[in-house]
Amino acid sequence: MTHAVVGHGRLARALVxxxxxxxxxxxxxxxxxxxxEFLPVDAARAADWVWLTVxxxxxAATAASLPWRPGQLALHCxxxxxxxxxxxxxxxxxxxxxxxxxGDTGLAGVHVGIEADAAHRPVLEALAxxxxxxxxxxxxxxSAQARAAYHAAANLAASGVLAVLAEAQALWEAAxxxxxxxxxxxxxxxxxxxxxxxxxxxxxxxxxxxxxxDAGVLTRHLDALAAAGLDADLLLALARRQLALAEAAxxxxxxxxxxxxxxxxxx
Ligand SMILES: NC(=O)c1ccc[n+]([C@@H]2O[C@H](COP(=O)([O-])OP(=O)(O)OC[C@H]3O[C@@H](n4cnc5c(N)ncnc54)[C@H](OP(=O)(O)O)[C@@H]3O)[C@@H](O)[C@H]2O)c1
Numbered sequence: 001m002t003h004a005v006v007g008h009g010r011l012a013r014a015l016v017x018x019x020x021x022x023x024x025x026x027x028x029x030x031x032x033x034x035x036x037e038f039l040p041v042d043a044a045r046a047a048d049w050v051w052l053t054v055x056x057x058x059x060a061a062t063a064a065s066l067p068w069r070p071g072q073l074a075l076h077c078x079x080x081x082x083x084x085x086x087x088x089x090x091x092x093x094x095x096x097x098x099x100x101x102x103g104d105t106g107l108a109g110v111h112v113g114i115e116a117d118a119a120h121r122p123v124l125e126a127l128a129x130x131x132x133x134x135x136x137x138x139x140x141x142x143s144a145q146a147r148a149a150y151h152a153a154a155n156l157a158a159s160g161v162l163a164v165l166a167e168a169q170a171l172w173e174a175a176x177x178x179x180x181x182x183x184x185x186x187x188x189x190x191x192x193x194x195x196x197x198x199x200x201x202x203x204x205x206x207x208x209x210x211x212x213x214d215a216g217v218l219t220r221h222l223d224a225l226a227a228a229g230l231d232a233d234l235l236l237a238l239a240r241r242q243l244a245l246a247e248a249a250x251x252x253x254x255x256x257x258x259x260x261x262x263x264x265x266x267x
Pocket of ligand 1: 006007008009010011012029030031032052053054055056058062076077078079080096097098099100101102
């Protein structure tokens with residue numbers, strides 16, 4: 001079987017070597033092909049599976065520009081794009097690695113969201129394993145709304161964490177610490193919390209004043225933000241969700257929950 005990978009960006013630079021290392025035959029399709037590469041239409045003609053590794057907003061137009069024939073499978077690697085974008089192809093599947101790829105990292109070791117019909121799912125799951133990926137079966141078909149929610153979750157888990165750390169860094173600066181000290185000192189806390197969550201679940205891992213029912217400390221945190229002129233929206237939103245986790249863990253009594261709720265409601 002021959003694969004065409006159309007669009008040679010960050011995802012393709014990880015996918016193409018991984019496919020080749022797994023023994024697959026791969027041709028690369030590019031708008032301006034270099035040595036040993038092809039125009040997208042020529043790469044697609046030569047292939048059984050055609051991977052459209054172009055920016056999400058260009059998947060549909062690229063699919064519409066290719067000369068499909070019966071038996072071919074079109075794939076995209078987008079988290080946010082419904083398979084309807086691949087409608088010009090005879091069959092379509094999604095293969096979305098849950099990893100930030102900057103062009104210098106491999107694919108292996110993470111989950112890959114697979115949306116495929118019953119005929120293609122087993123072979124895609126087998127390919128995922130051959131690439132060192134863990135198959136994550138997505139609903140099929142997956143609506144545009146479900147795709148958007150799934151992708152929003154992935155973005156929250158990746159860049160959302162960066163936004164939380166940026167907020168933490170701003171608080172350290174407000175406390176008079178040098179900002180360059182923040183990330184090296186705080187990131188291990190994030191890693192530790194994630195490691196604990198993987199072992200014990202989210203509710204089992206939550207710690208800090210909210211998990212301890214320490215409403216006085218929570219109030220002092222919020223007062224400190226107000227005194228520094230910082231927006232407390234993110235801290236408040238996260239505090240409410242931590243309280244829900246602590247309640248789910250059954251670690252707080254009714255009086256502690258009431259005190260924490262009162263502390264949050266006062267803002
Ligand atoms: N990067 C990640 O972390 C990551 C992770 C998971 C999934 N994905 C998904 O992988 C797909 C590719 O993302 P990427 O990060 O590799 O993007 P990218 O680095 O921007 O590369 C996309 C490639 O598509 C081609 N291209 C650019 N503009 C185009 C246009 N207007 N029309 C047609 N082709 C165009 C270019 O290749 P040529 O110059 O070779 O034509 C470009 O290098 C997306 O669906 C994305 O959601 C990315």
